[in-house]
Amino acid sequence: MTNESENHWSFFMSHWSFISITFLLNQEPTMKPLNIGLVGYGFMGRTHTNGYKRVNDFFPELKHRPVLKAICGRNEEQTRAFAEQWQYESIETDWRKLIARPDIDAIDICTPNNSHAEIAIAAAQAGKMVLCEKPLAMNPVEGQQMVDAIEKAQVANTVWYNYRRVPAVSLAKQLIDEGRLGRIFHYRANFLQDWTINADLPQGGAGLWRLDAASAGSGVTGDLLAHCIDTAVWLNGSINSVTAMTETFVKERKHNLTGKVEKVSIDDACAFLCRFGNGSLGLFESTRYARGHKALYTFEINGEKASIKWDLHDLHRLEYFDYSDNSLIRGWHQVHCTDGDMPYMGKWWVPGLQIGYEHTFVHQVADFIASVESGKSCSPTFREALETQKICEAVLDSAKCGQWKEIA
DSSP: OOHHHHHHHHHHHHHHHHHHHHHHHHSOOSSEEEEEEEEOOSHHHHHHHHHHHHHHHHOTTOSEEEEEEEEEOSOHHHHHHHHHHHTOSEEESOHHHHHHOTTOOEEEEOSOGGGHHHHHHHHHHTTOEEEEOSSSOSSHHHHHHHHHHHHHHTOOEEEOOGGGGSHHHHHHHHHHHTTSSOSEEEEEEEEEOOTTOOTTOOBOSTTTGGGOHHHHSSSHIIIIIHHHHHHHHHHHOOEEEEEEEEEOSSOEEEBTTTOSEEEOOSOSEEEEEEEETTSOEEEEEEESOOTTOSSEEEEEEEESSEEEEEEGGGTTEEEEEETTSOTTTOSOEEEETTSTTSTTGGGSSOTTOOOOTTHHHHHHHHHHHHHHHHTOOOSSOHHHHHHHHHHHHHHHHHHHHTSOEEOO
16 A cells, blocks of 8 residues: 555544544433432342343333442441342442432332331432332321322332233233223132241341331231232222221231330231222232242132133233133133233243243333333322222221221
């Protein structure tokens, strides 16, 4: 290459580099960061974090990318270990400092129930988006205060009732809304576990706060039945009245924080009847004393034209009975919810390959980000979750007085 050619080539390359760099600097980034501040590093902290990490891989149309900006917990060593495992950029040991940080866009609350209200209200007042684990609060009074703060600040918000976003459950919603079941007569649901069948199991502390009424507010009603109620109201409409009974099988347990044997004030089991606004009847049961069941959550809905039922243990299948089928083939059949035209499934694998529990949190993150981008709400909002809180409270009140209770 001659000197003249080399000069021309150098001139071309220098100008091309300048033009390329100028072009890149003037382009908007393909994704905007959504900086997450997570409070709590337990079981739910892991499920939420996994959702944040995976969402853009499977929902590439989103314009925002969650950034794991900070994790907050009371124990600095454990918080730092969580940050290292899940790649959070920084840690805090005081949620107030987390909320005060200008680099945090959204506060995600994964703490025991008795701290939801204080954190959520402070976050809303600071102008942060707020995502909160279920149940919303300890009681409807706290829940209303949270709703008021959220709506006054006009910040994006959602509550993590994740079972709505199981594809089979979302498909059930679609079928009901299309009128395929016709008039609804019955809704029945249960959520059964067996992990507290041990009189020596203590209450309270980091791992067992769900057995301590001061931290949880209630037992299976707020922990398990709240899921059943949220799904029921979403699928079948409002609940007008309830009558309930509860039982605490182990009356006293050693408390991890005090070291003393103390009264147990949470409900180990709860069953209630209800009337829905559409005239249908409901039957709900939950317990932590159903030996052999780790997380048996089921619901069945009986309509004039058809019925559906679903089981968490087989979460990718929806069972369906259609009375209009020819009598020779009429019967319950299973719908394998893996086809691309079924809710959420077009984002995942090929038909026949199922997804699981963890994917419901990816779906909720995707829906929340999409709502931020569209300006629409992400259901269930704090206000919608307050309705579930009111029903839980009515259930507990009914169990105490032995009478039917109207939902306030």
